[in-house]
Amino acid sequence: xxxxxxxxxxxxxxxxxxxxxxxxxxxxxxxxxxxxxxxxxxxxxxxxxxxxxxxxxxxxxxxxxxxxxxxxxxxxxxxxxxxxxxxxxxxxxxxxxxxxxxxxxxxxxxxxxxxxxxxxxxxxxxxxxxxxxxxxxxxxxxxxxxxxxxxxxxxxxxxxxxxxxxxxxxxxxxxxxxxxxxxxxxxxxxxxxxxxxxxxxxxxxxxxxxxxxxxxxxxxxxxxxxxxxxxxxxxxxxxxxxxxxxxxxxxxxxxxxxxxxxxxxxxxxxxxxxxxxxxxxxxxxxxxxxxxxxxxxxxxxxxxxxxxxxxxxxxxxxxxxxxxxxxxxxxxxxxxxxxxxxxxxxxxxxxxxxxxxxxxxxxxxxxxxxxxxxxxxxxxxxxxxxxxxxxxxxxx
Amino acid sequence: xxxxxxxxxxxxxxxxxxxxxxxxxxxxxxxxxxxxxxxxxxxxxxxxxxxxxxxxxxxxxxxxxxxxxxxxxxxxxxxxxxxxxxxxxxxxxxxxxxxxxxxxxxxxxxxxxxxxxxxxxxxxxxxxxxxxxxxxxxxxxxxxxxxxxxxxxxxxxxxxxxxxxxxxxxxxxxxxxxxxxxxxxxxxxxxxxxxxxxxxxxxxxxxxxxxx
Numbered sequence: 001x002x003x004x005x006x007x008x009x010x011x012x013x014x015x016x017x018x019x020x021x022x023x024x025x026x027x028x029x030x031x032x033x034x035x036x037x038x039x040x041x042x043x044x045x046x047x048x049x050x051x052x053x054x055x056x057x058x059x060x061x062x063x064x065x066x067x068x069x070x071x072x073x074x075x076x077x078x079x080x081x082x083x084x085x086x087x088x089x090x091x092x093x094x095x096x097x098x099x100x101x102x103x104x105x106x107x108x109x110x111x112x113x114x115x116x117x118x119x120x121x122x123x124x125x126x127x128x129x130x131x132x133x134x135x136x137x138x139x140x141x142x143x144x145x146x147x148x149x150x151x152x153x154x155x156x157x158x159x160x161x162x163x164x165x166x167x168x169x170x171x172x173x174x175x176x177x178x179x180x181x182x183x184x185x186x187x188x189x190x191x192x193x194x195x196x197x198x199x200x201x202x203x204x205x206x207x208x209x210x211x212x213x214x215x216x217x218x219x220x221x222x223x224x225x226x227x228x229x230x231x232x233x234x235x236x237x238x239x240x241x242x243x244x245x246x247x248x249x250x251x252x253x254x255x256x257x258x259x260x261x262x263x264x265x266x267x268x269x270x271x272x273x274x275x276x277x278x279x280x281x282x283x284x285x286x287x288x289x290x291x292x293x294x295x296x297x298x299x300x301x302x303x304x305x306x307x308x309x310x311x312x313x314x315x316x317x318x319x320x321x322x323x324x325x326x327x328x329x330x331x332x333x334x335x336x337x338x339x340x341x342x343x344x345x346x347x348x349x350x351x352x353x354x355x356x357x358x359x360x361x362x363x364x365x366x367x368x369x370x371x372x373x374x375x376x377x378x379x380x381x382x383x384x385x386x387x388x389x390x391x392x393x394x395x396x
Numbered sequence: 397x398x399x400x401x402x403x404x405x406x407x408x409x410x411x412x413x414x415x416x417x418x419x420x421x422x423x424x425x426x427x428x429x430x431x432x433x434x435x436x437x438x439x440x441x442x443x444x445x446x447x448x449x450x451x452x453x454x455x456x457x458x459x460x461x462x463x464x465x466x467x468x469x470x471x472x473x474x475x476x477x478x479x480x481x482x483x484x485x486x487x488x489x490x491x492x493x494x495x496x497x498x499x500x501x502x503x504x505x506x507x508x509x510x511x512x513x514x515x516x517x518x519x520x521x522x523x524x525x526x527x528x529x530x531x532x533x534x535x536x537x538x539x540x541x542x543x544x545x546x547x548x549x550x551x552x553x554x555x556x557x558x559x560x561x562x563x564x565x566x567x568x569x570x571x572x573x574x575x576x577x578x579x580x581x582x583x584x585x586x587x588x589x590x591x592x593x594x595x596x597x598x599x600x601x602x603x604x605x606x607x608x
Contacts, residue, residue, distance in 0.1 A: 015539050032553070183456070186496055186561075190456075250529015
């Protein structure tokens with residue numbers, strides 16, 4: 001009886017005095033957290049190579065002995081080499097899909113043999129989650145010298161229920177630290193994917209250019225620090241078929257984003273812009289440029305022109321493969337000028353070539369000013385086209 | 397550390413489901429057996445993973461609402477008088493879910509989920525609102541609801557899941573589904589009881605009139 005009375009007394013003390021104190025303590029801890037500045041892009045003007053000799057070279061990344069390979073991403077190494085990461089396996093979405101990397105030796109102009117860097121078992125070990133399959137990787141060159149790899153994984157369902165993970169390398173991709181799963185949506189953390197390059201903010205945080213495609217299909221920037229803690233999210237479009245954003249930073253506060261049109265209606269490249277470091281974005285608009293629901297990549301040159309690599313076609317259900325049979329290059333001088341298509345990296349000339357598919361372009365501008373374009377060819381190999389601004393000038 | 401808390405939450409979820417399935421109350425003085433069986437299922441290996449990791453892979457980390465529901469469900473299996481979570485608790489979950497999910501999945505450019513990040517403009521206001529709800533619940537002596545807000549605030553303050561967003565500690569779809577399920581069940585039960593009472597009172601009235 002005495003023990004019962006004591007128990008009742010303790011419970012009463014907890015309910016009356018401890019509970020409200022803990023609520024206030026929780027509030028104090030919640031408000032006492034790291035503060036980050038408003039977003040300001042880390043912007044480095046593009047090195048001009050206009051006065052240099054014209055450069056245009058084509059190369060291939062050797063196949064990692066996987067039946068398919070797709071979604072290549074590239075970053076710079078300090079000695080001028082490039083590091084590429086992609087996913088490969090029996091087919092897209094298969095359980096044997098793993099992430100592979102290869103290094104481009106800038107001295108002899110050759111890609112080295114690929115090596116497997118991550119499979120779903122390793123991710124599961126690192127994150128203590130069941131992982132069903134892996135998807136798109138995105139390499140990020142951080143100004144501190146750290147290389148980050150953000151990649152898609154799926155535990156439940158298809159790509160629309162993807163999650164994103166991040167891991168770091170302190171030796172330019174030779175070894176990787178354990179992955180961390182980023183918590184970015186309230187809906188069992190699903191529906192986030194990545195495809196294109198991230199942006200860096202002046203405080204060192206990374207803006208992952210992501211998109212959702214579970215219910216609404218829209219683009220957003222997920223701002224994270226190097227620990228993999230999500231700091232904030234900035235929505236670029238609402239849920240209306242605008243995915244795979246490619247952000248072209250044009251100044252500390254200014255950027256333009258080109259987006260893939262995932263609808264069956266408009267089939268045009270979508271565009272939006274920001275003037276406040278990506279905190280808010282203008283309502284997006286359709287460009288008079290066709291897009292067959294395929295990936296786009298934008299980049300800027302030293303004269304602030306924006307260039308875009310894309311498949312110049314619309315989508316037709318019956319001949320879907322033809323929609324990605326070409327790969328075009330377009331540019332615009334200023335915001336008020338129209339886009340002009342000036343070159344085709346791939347264009348079918350024979351009936352046989354029309355069955356070829358070129359997709360998922362990735363453009364990397366090296367510190368020396370060289371521009372590297374990599375894209376998937378028939379999901380069997382990656383083409384690597386290296387050019388410079390002097391070559392771009394010849395197209396104008 | 398975040399993985400430990402995440403896995404612990406799922407251990408509670410699996411335990412609660414298993415104890416319910418095993419009808420623990422029927423085991424009477426053998427009640428430790430179903431608890432032991434449930435604990436074994438939690439760490440059962442299945443094709444490279446533990447059941448626990450499957451659960452976490454599918455459902456991500458659990459909010460404090462789901463954790464509290466699981467803890468009460470586990471405790472209720474052996475308590476002589478089960479603890480009943482109030483309608484206020486489930487209505488609070490429903491309200492949070494209705495505010496959060498449609499907008500955050502792309503219904504508009506406004507994303508209420510962003511409010512949960514400490515760098516958001518009105519984050520402090522969000523925290524103050526949660527504290528206010530917690531204190532009102534405590535003042536109204538709805539202690540489990542107050543405990544829920546307290547757990548969410550503490551977990552967010554300590555960032556036990558390394559998620560950095562207050563919303564993730566407040567609600568998840570499992571809690572939302574349970575809230576809808578319980579509220580609908582209670583509403584049906586209430587309507588049934590009201591109809592039954594009316595039917596009996598009408599019958600009694602008829603009998604009184606007949607005798608008169």
